[in-house]
Amino acid sequence: MLRVLAVADVSPLHVAGGGERVLWEQVSRLARRGHRVSVVSRAAGDAASTTRRDGVRVVEFPVERGSLARFIRSSVRGARRAVSRELSAQGADVLHLHQPLSAWGVLGSPMGRRVPSLYTFHSPAPLEYRLRRGMSALHRGGVTGVAGMAVLWAIERACVRRATRVHVLSAYSAGVLRRLYGVPAERIVRVPGGVDTERFRPADRAEARRALGLPATRPIVLTLRNLEARMGLDALLRAVAEVRRAVPDVLLLVGGTGSLRAELEALAASLGLGAHVRFLGFVADAELPRWYQAADVFVLPTRALEGFGLVTVEALASGTPVLGTPVGATPEILRPLTPSLLLEEASAPAIARGLTAFLARLARDPEGARSLATACRRLAETSYSWERVVDALEATLTELAR
Numbered sequence: 082m083l084r085v086l087a088v089a090d091v092s093p094l095h096v097a098g099g100g101e102r103v104l105w106e107q108v109s110r111l112a113r114r115g116h117r118v119s120v121v122s123r124a125a126g127d128a129a130s131t132t133r134r135d136g137v138r139v140v141e142f143p144v145e146r147g148s149l150a151r152f153i154r155s156s157v158r159g160a161r162r163a164v165s166r167e168l169s170a171q172g173a174d175v176l177h178l179h180q181p182l183s184a185w186g187v188l189g190s191p192m193g194r195r196v197p198s199l200y201t202f203h204s205p206a207p208l209e210y211r212l213r214r215g216m217s218a219l220h221r222g223g224v225t226g227v228a229g230m231a232v233l234w235a236i237e238r239a240c241v242r243r244a245t246r247v248h249v250l251s252a253y254s255a256g257v258l259r260r261l262y263g264v265p266a267e268r269i270v271r272v273p274g275g276v277d278t279e280r281f282r283p284a285d286r287a288e289a290r291r292a293l294g295l296p297a298t299r300p301i302v303l304t305l306r307n308l309e310a311r312m313g314l315d316a317l318l319r320a321v322a323e324v325r326r327a328v329p330d331v332l333l334l335v336g337g338t339g340s341l342r343a344e345l346e347a348l349a350a351s352l353g354l355g356a357h358v359r360f361l362g363f364v365a366d367a368e369l370p371r372w373y374q375a376a377d378v379f380v381l382p383t384r385a386l387e388g389f390g391l392v393t394v395e396a397l398a399s400g401t402p403v404l405g406t407p408v409g410a411t412p413e414i415l416r417p418l419t420p421s422l423l424l425e426e427a428s429a430p431a432i433a434r435g436l437t438a439f440l441a442r443l444a445r446d447p448e449g450a451r452s453l454a455t456a457c458r459r460l461a462e463t464s465y466s467w468e469r470v471v472d473a474l475e476a477t478l479t480e481l482a483r
Contacts, residue, residue, distance in 0.1 A: 308339030
């Protein structure tokens, strides 16, 4: 039995995105295998709690959100104090660190440095910060933004250099890690993200559509994204405006929330897409499988920093093909299926060409569409099931703890 202490800048008790979902799948599945697993995480809101969920002890610490400087300082100090208490009271054989601020709180302390550690590099923190400019009061432009990027670069660089090993979810992320921070290949461990193949599985499309109140016969395109600039949703909307010329009844479903919702809704209206686009808002985790099952195709229009793509493998596990831009790790996932699922680039014309061609093939070759759906499911089962992924993670943590 391993004593695993996971430390994160996101809380597994409040699943709002991919980072929280990866964290929870990993720790909960390790706990089910008989390991003693605890999580120290930054609280999602103002109130911090200590609780136990599905065999995992979760300790949250509060942070100050009044300014970027106070936020960074309190995140680092809060993690350091909370982890020091946990190590003194419970001990740990290995630390699994997610995201740079809490990780530096641990790796910058003498007690934290005495325990072997694995740092998961989800995405380059300074580049994420730059791309999220304006999304919140903490993501600033100008001199403050440049300073924030510099601080995050220095903190994450220190983390990946002090951690015993660095975990990436894709070959793309390994390349970014080497270029940005000079981490040698021998210190990098590659274990992909995963999908719960029991929850995300093919189902009767007509039944899924009836349950969601969707039209039975229209070609349905789905995307689930944070409504932010790097996700490329404006390009997808412009693409759908072109696709409807060839496929007049096409319907795009956009799930997710973010700072650009009003702007994207205005763009859709200006393009005359009122009958062709529905904004779904936040889609709860429990509802995700049925939306994938209802769609004919999932589109991933990302412009930058697609470190893995949980939504990609979730759609594939559901038997729903994915059309993706050739950005980040997306080619690694889609090429083994067929190169035709990779769009030429992230522009609106390229997305329109790829989506129009896909929907035309779907209409003229139903048998080929069924074969592709089967291949999508098979790839998810053989390469990305959480059980396989956690096998590899468990082996890595065990090796580090020796």
